[in-house]
Amino acid sequence: MGNLMESMLAAFAEFDNEIRLARTTGGMVARLEQGAWPHAAPVGYTRMKTATGIVSIEPSEDAPKIKQLLEEFSTGAYTVQNARDYAYNIGIRNRKNGVRTWQMIKDMLNNPLYAGFVTSDYIGGRLIQGIHEPIISEATYYRNQAILNGSLRNFSCSAEEEWPLRSGFLQHICGKPMTGSSPRGRSGPSPRYSCMFCRAKEIGSPVSKMRGLVHQDFMDLMERVRPTEDAQKLFKHIVLREWNNEARDSHNLARTLDSEINALQDKRMRTLDLYIDNKISEADKDRKIAEVDxxxxxxxxxxxxxxDDIKDKEQVIDNALLFMSNPAAFWNLAPIEVKRRIQDAIFPEGLEYDCETGFRTAKLAESYLLIQKIPANNAEIPCLVAPGRLELPTSGL
Incomplete structure (x- = not known):
């Protein structure tokens, strides 16, 4: 009799636990479906409650560091191991102020919470738009996923960023390309552009110059070839009109991609249905799901x-206008890839440099010369006379 009672009590206790678990799970699912986050906050967020009492998260004082890490990784210039070191250098560390593990950093890169989504095994791993403030854009998140799963190739950071004018663009008066290096002197490294083919004693003038001075000479040159105000006005008109057309195309393409995503999600559900009905094996199910995902x-x-392209179109226009109005400042702020594209666009044949007197006569690109020839009289340019209002599409899709 005693054993029977013990079994009955154990069964009741187990049943009670299952009811509590079901209630808890149901509550978790309901909150997640609302976009709330009932779990612990990841690094960069703190727990909070909304005015209606919903548990969620909000960016903490560490959020800017997390944003910096995730956006830097999205450039493709880092492996996860590199990103771990980068995270430590910018202050993202473990509780003992040490380096976070490789897996911790990878989990951060994979975490959709930072892009404004919530997800959990309770809701089948689906991504639901959260009610919390995102730290990064969706584009950055998906780009990081593509890098991690190998869909996008990454590359290693190099010292090239410090030497934008070398690799054949900057040529010495002898016609040979100048190199960049940082020989050490008594006061430390001395980064200089130099010609490896000429000797100062033989030509009677310097064959190297400090990198900072060469870069300043280059920016001064770009200031001298800056387009006229009339050219800038015409450029603004053209850019606005072109972006207006491209934004419409982007909206149409976005709708098409939405349809493709919905079709793939339906395919995913059909695959799960086939597996549930024992019509395909678990291995086939996993393979098909992986392909669809x-x-x-x-x-x-x-x-x-x-x-992001649609949302950022105004910023893109601002950047384009900055390039036209102040190409030197734009070049100085741009990443290495953009710097070199600017250089090649304006000076397609490179530049000849005298370490004593600076840049010699530069040959501009034909397109850049054409821009500079825009007449001073705006009346001669039909598109600059009382241009019609350009309606830019809203960012909502």
């Missing part, structure tokens, strides 16, 4: 890029 990630990356 990979396709969805690629399309979502493109979709997010289009969304």
């Amino acid at each position: 990979n396709d969805i990630t690629k399309i979502e990356l493109r979709r997010a890029e289009i969304t």
Whole structure:
């Protein structure tokens, strides 16, 4: 009799635990479906409650560091191991102020919370738009996923960023390309552009110059070839009109990609239905799901890029106008890839440099010369006379 009672009590206790678990799970699912986050806050966030009492998260004082790490990784210039070192250098560390593990950094890169989504095993791993403030854009998140799963190749950072004018663009008066290096002197490294083919004693003038001075000479040169105000006005008109057309195309493409994503999600559900009905093996199910998820990630990356492209069109226009109005400042602030594209666009044949007197006569690109020839009289340019109002599409999709 005693054993029977013990078994009955144990059964009741187990049943009670299952009821509590079901209630807890149901509550978790309901909150997640609302976009709330009932779990612990990740690094860069703190727990909070909304005015209606919903548990969620909000950016903490560490959020800017997390944003910096995730956006830097999205450039493709880092492996996860590199990102771990980068995180430590900018102050993202473990509780003992040490280096975070490789897996910790990878989990951060994979975490959709930072892009404004919530997800959990309780909701089948689906991404739901959260009510919390994102730290990074969707495009950055999906780009990081593509880098991690190998859909996008990454490359290693190099010292090239410090030497934008070398690799054949900057030529000495002898016609040979100048190199860049940092020989050490008594006061430390002395970064200089130099010609390896000439000797100062033989030509009677310096064959090297401090990198900072050469860069300043280059920016001064770009100031001298800056387009006229009339050219800038025409450029603004053209850019606004072109972006207006491209934004419409982007909206249409976004709708098409949404349809493709929905079709792939339906395919994913059909695969699960086949597995549930024992019509395909678990291995086939996993393979098909992985293929579909990979396709969805690629399309979502493109979709997010289009969304960001539309949202950022005004910033892009501002950057284009800054380039026209102040090309030297734009070049100075740009990353290495953009610097070199600017250099090649304006000076396609490179530049000849005298370490004593500076740049020699520069040959500009034909397109840049054409821009500079815009007449001073705006009346001669039909598109500059009382231009019609350009309606830019809103960012909502």
